[in-house]
Amino acid sequence: MTETILSVHNISKQFGGIHAVSNVSFDVKRGEILGLIGPNGSGKSTLFNCILGQLKPSAGHCEIDGRPTDGVRPADLSLMGVGRTFQQLSVFPKMTVLDNVLLSGQEHEGSMLSRLFGPGDAGLTKKAEQLIEFFRLTPYRDTEAGSLSYGQQKLVDAAMAFMAGPGIVLLDEPAGGVNLTMLTHLKDRLMTYNREHGTTFVVIEHNMEFVMSLCTRIIVLAEGELIAEGTPEEVRSNQTVIDAYLGG
Amino acid sequence: MNPFKLLLLAVGLVALFVAPIGQGNYIIYTLNSWLLFSIAAMGLNLTLGYAGQVSLAQAGFMGIGAYVTALMTLAGIHWIFAAVLAISSCFLVGLMLGYPALRVQHHFLAFVTLAFNTLLFLVLRNEEEMTGGSLGLVGMPRPDIFGLSTGGNLQFYYFTLVCFVCAAGVMWWILRSPWGRAFMALRENPIRAESLGLKVRRQTLLAFAIGSAFGGLAGAIQAPLVQFIEPHSFGLIHSLKLLLMVVVGGSGFFFGPMLGAAVVILLPEVLRFTEGYYLIIYSALVIVLMAYSPGGLIGLGQKLFDKFRPKQQARHDLKQGVQL
Ligand SMILES: Nc1ncnc2c1ncn2[C@@H]1O[C@H](COP(=O)(O)OP(=O)(O)OP(=O)(O)O)[C@@H](O)[C@H]1O
Ligand SMILES: [Mg+2]
Numbered sequence: 001m002t003e004t005i006l007s008v009h010n011i012s013k014q015f016g017g018i019h020a021v022s023n024v025s026f027d028v029k030r031g032e033i034l035g036l037i038g039p040n041g042s043g044k045s046t047l048f049n050c051i052l053g054q055l056k057p058s059a060g061h062c063e064i065d066g067r068p069t070d071g072v073r074p075a076d077l078s079l080m081g082v083g084r085t086f087q088q089l090s091v092f093p094k095m096t097v098l099d100n101v102l103l104s105g106q107e108h109e110g111s112m113l114s115r116l117f118g119p120g121d122a123g124l125t126k127k128a129e130q131l132i133e134f135f136r137l138t139p140y141r142d143t144e145a146g147s148l149s150y151g152q153q154k155l156v157d158a159a160m161a162f163m164a165g166p167g168i169v170l171l172d173e174p175a176g177g178v179n180l181t182m183l184t185h186l187k188d189r190l191m192t193y194n195r196e197h198g199t200t201f202v203v204i205e206h207n208m209e210f211v212m213s214l215c216t217r218i219i220v221l222a223e224g225e226l227i228a229e230g231t232p233e234e235v236r237s238n239q240t241v242i243d244a245y246l247g248g
Numbered sequence: 249m250n251p252f253k254l255l256l257l258a259v260g261l262v263a264l265f266v267a268p269i270g271q272g273n274y275i276i277y278t279l280n281s282w283l284l285f286s287i288a289a290m291g292l293n294l295t296l297g298y299a300g301q302v303s304l305a306q307a308g309f310m311g312i313g314a315y316v317t318a319l320m321t322l323a324g325i326h327w328i329f330a331a332v333l334a335i336s337s338c339f340l341v342g343l344m345l346g347y348p349a350l351r352v353q354h355h356f357l358a359f360v361t362l363a364f365n366t367l368l369f370l371v372l373r374n375e376e377e378m379t380g381g382s383l384g385l386v387g388m389p390r391p392d393i394f395g396l397s398t399g400g401n402l403q404f405y406y407f408t409l410v411c412f413v414c415a416a417g418v419m420w421w422i423l424r425s426p427w428g429r430a431f432m433a434l435r436e437n438p439i440r441a442e443s444l445g446l447k448v449r450r451q452t453l454l455a456f457a458i459g460s461a462f463g464g465l466a467g468a469i470q471a472p473l474v475q476f477i478e479p480h481s482f483g484l485i486h487s488l489k490l491l492l493m494v495v496v497g498g499s500g501f502f503f504g505p506m507l508g509a510a511v512v513i514l515l516p517e518v519l520r521f522t523e524g525y526y527l528i529i530y531s532a533l534v535i536v537l538m539a540y541s542p543g544g545l546i547g548l549g550q551k552l553f554d555k556f557r558p559k560q561q562a563r564h565d566l567k568q569g570v571q572l
Contacts, residue, residue: 086443091440118426121426
């Protein structure tokens with residue numbers, strides 16, 4: 001067990017002429033809650049997708065637990081203990097909340113054959129129900145996820161990312177479009193999970209109050225480049241960051 | 249499964265058992281075709297309805313199944329072995345047909361599978377030495393199963409019924425397992441599914457392979473039922489017919505294909521009195537159904553059921569929603 005769970009080395013990503021991410025490097029320490037902020041279009045989601053195998057970076061590489069992730073498919077990253085959410089809502093709308101959460105855990109259990117011949121829930125109902133309870137979604141256990149409100153679906157989405165008991169979860173705007181009460185609730189859930197399970201989080205978020213109070217450390221992207229790194233206080237008072245946000 | 253559903257299932261099975269008793273050959277034959285097409289449509293329902301992969305080649309797989317079975321049984325090999333080979337070859341070919349689906353989706357995939365069906369038709373027609381070309385193959389024997397003859401029409405019906413029940417059982421088993429959930433995830437959001445650890449490629453190929461294998465079984469039954477097969481029996485039009493069965497019945501519902509097959513096979517009979525107008529009426533009905541209920545007949549039934557369900561439940565949900 002190394003101190004660093006995820007290290008990102010010189011990741012760049014170009015789309016045609018656009019440099020979405022330029023030469024970004026940072027380490028994520030085991031058990032920390034790292035914030036990733038930056039103006040719209042600064043390359044945050046692109047960086048996530050490069051780390052998580054959805055996009056092939058133009059240059060650079062990443063390591064999870066010291067293992068390089070070049071060419072590792074998203075499914076295998078998940079099996080290595082990396083959970084994530086997407087910026088857009090991504091639940092399975094026609095499946096119940098319980099099935100959404102079960103699906104998120106089942107591929108981590110047993111083998112292909114045991115998943116065909118074994119129990120229908122892969123033995124995960126109890127764990128899934130606990131997680132559903134944890135996110136206060138129990139009344140919606142058997143509701144189709146697509147019929148829940150936006151904020152509730154965000155919670156289901158987060159619960160799914162947690163289900164496999166991953167070591168690290170990357171959340172892309174988990175609080176986007178979520179109301180204040182739900183926001184406090186979500187922050188509380190993340191911190192509790194971090195405390196109780198030692199899960200590491202990397203969180204992209206525009207809501208400054210949310211990020212500042214949740215994260216132990218923050219990195220800032222602007223126009224694809226990493227421009228600042230530090231504690232919430234340091235970042236808040238950093239002139240480069242203020243300029244970037246004011247479009248200076 | 250709750251007791252009510254078990255009771256319904258038992259009633260259904262009994263109905264299937266007594267349905268052909270005392271009926272003429274024509275009705276028994278029609279019921280038999282219905283069971284057989286239900287099996288093929290069930291397979292397509294897995295590929296299309298549950299896993300969301302468009303396929304216009306299901307009749308092609310019935311063809312592979314029928315020809316493999318015909319050639320082997322005509323060579324004196326027992327039907328059971330022939331059927332096993334028919335099913336496994338369809339499984340393998342289905343696996344291969346799945347590869348394009350990893351690159352293209354929706355209407356592109358429809359074209360790829362359509363091309364496959366056409367190609368298969370041409371092969372069946374042109375490889376005369378083996379397949380008999382346009383003349384087809386005749387005289388496939390009806391098998392003896394564990395000493396029981398299936399030679400008579402009623403006997404063959406029960407033979408098909410046993411195959412049908414087994415196939416439905418296997419399908420039910422797959423769908424209740426984590427595989428079933430994985431297939432649905434493939435349909436609903438493959439990118440999300442992959443990020444959760446699902447091997448999307450493998451699962452997509454399996455959706456094709458398993459669905460095709462059901463087509464193979466249907467073909468293996470069709471050969472001794474009809475005792476005459478030729479390439480046109482497995483042309484594109486029949487793939488479209490199978491697609492219609494799945495969609496009309498309700499794709500993604502377990503009993504959708506059975507209901508759809510019944511409608512597609514029986515409705516022409518029922519509408520026969522309208523003579524020349526039957527196709528027009530038939531098409532109009534399908535269009536109206538699709539416009540009102542993309543979930544097919546079962547989806548329509550569910551909609552109506554939801555309408556008449558006590559309102560309490562919805563309000564309860566609403567209240568919970570406000571609280572959070
Ligand atoms: N698939 C793509 N093809 C072309 N350009 C892309 C693609 N994805 C992202 N970009 C570009 O890369 C840049 C960074 O986009 P990205 O989505 O990473 O920003 P972001 O920081 O997540 O923004 P936001 O906060 O609005 O979500 C943008 O200029 C965007 O137009
Ligand atoms: Mg983004």
